Amino acid sequence: MCPASRKPTVHRLDPTRRDDFSRLHSEANGCGVCQCVAWWTPSWDGWGERTAEQNRALRQSLFEDGQDDGYLLYLESEPIGWVQVGPRDRLTKLVAEYRLPSAEHVWAATCFLLAPHARGRGWARLLLQEVVRDLPGRGARVLEAYPRRGLGLDAGAVWTGPEALFVDLGFTLVQEHPRRPRYRLSLETANP
Numbered sequence: 001m002c003p004a005s006r007k008p009t010v011h012r013l014d015p016t017r018r019d020d021f022s023r024l025h026s027e028a029n030g031c032g033v034c035q036c037v038a039w040w041t042p043s044w045d046g047w048g049e050r051t052a053e054q055n056r057a058l059r060q061s062l063f064e065d066g067q068d069d070g071y072l073l074y075l076e077s078e079p080i081g082w083v084q085v086g087p088r089d090r091l092t093k094l095v096a097e098y099r100l101p102s103a104e105h106v107w108a109a110t111c112f113l114l115a116p117h118a119r120g121r122g123w124a125r126l127l128l129q130e131v132v133r134d135l136p137g138r139g140a141r142v143l144e145a146y147p148r149r150g151l152g153l154d155a156g157a158v159w160t161g162p163e164a165l166f167v168d169l170g171f172t173l174v175q176e177h178p179r180r181p182r183y184r185l186s187l188e189t190a191n192p
Contacts, residue, residue, distance in 0.1 A: 008075045008123055010130035013068040020072055020079040025059075029115045030156060035059040036070070036084050036111050038159075039091045071134075073114075073127045080118040081127050083161075084111040085135070088144060098146070098175065098182055105141035112161045119155060124165055132169065136187045145171055145183045 013021055025031045035055040040062060041047060062069070067090075073081030088108035089095060095102075109131065114124055135143060147163040166183045175182035 006075060008073050008080065008118075008126060010127055010134075011072050011074065012134070013070050013072055015063075015068065017072055017079075018063055018068070020074075021082070024072070024079040024082055024113065024115065029113065031113050034159075036082065036113070037062070039084075039094050039110050041093065043093060070111075071127065071131050073118075073123060075118070080115045081123055082111070082113040083109055083124075083127055083131060085109050085131055085143070087140075094146070103142070105139060107135060107138075107140040107143050109143060109145045109161060111159055113159070114155075116155070124161070125168070128161075128165060128169060132185065132187065141187055143171075143185045143187055144174075145185075146180055147183065149177075149179050149181055 011017060025035050033050070033052045033055060035052070035058070037055045037058045038047065040058060041050070067086070069086040070082055070084040072079050073083075085107060087104075088100070088106045089102055089104070091108065091110065094100075094108060094110065109128065112124060112127075132143060145161055145166045147161050147166060148158055149163055150157070153162075160180075163181070163183075166185075169185065171183035171185045173181055174184045
């Protein structure tokens with residue numbers, strides 16, 4: 001149990017933090033198979049049959065290509081949270097699924113993970129707030145999100161982030177869908 005007096009910190013993923021990414025994306029945290037590569041595969045066909053080894057190999061190739069594509073949340077030196085964030089157009093499956101036009105300065109928050117002991121403390125909000133503060137300095141003007149909508153969803157079902165999180169932080173609904181709406185936040189006017 002983490003004492004309430006300690007506040008997590010947020011850091012961009014970089015080559016020095018890749019081992020922390022791997023520590024967080026483990027079976028113990030319910031994410032040993034995915035390795036946050038779901039949006040990097042060409043399609044959803046066969047996604048459920050992919051092995052952890054295949055996904056780790058894809059993640060390693062992304063690292064080798066310089067894709068340090070997100071932010072880690074730490075409690076002291078322990079990685080306890082993750083959000084995948086980067087330029088939206090690099091994820092061709094996402095762009096195709098939502099039928100999106102090319103947009104150079106639009107970034108996407110596509111995956112969230114909190115270690116089980118870190119859930120329910122408001123730390124996903126803190127993580128996303130820090131990302132929103134950092135992105136304008138990286139050239140992003142807009143941040144999009146693609147939460148799963150529905151009642152009674154467990155933590156594994158909201159891997160793209162809970163809808164209420166984006167609404168609470170001022171994201172605007174821009175594409176309605178009964179299960180996968182699209183939200184958008186202008187980073188030029190955001191005040192997290």
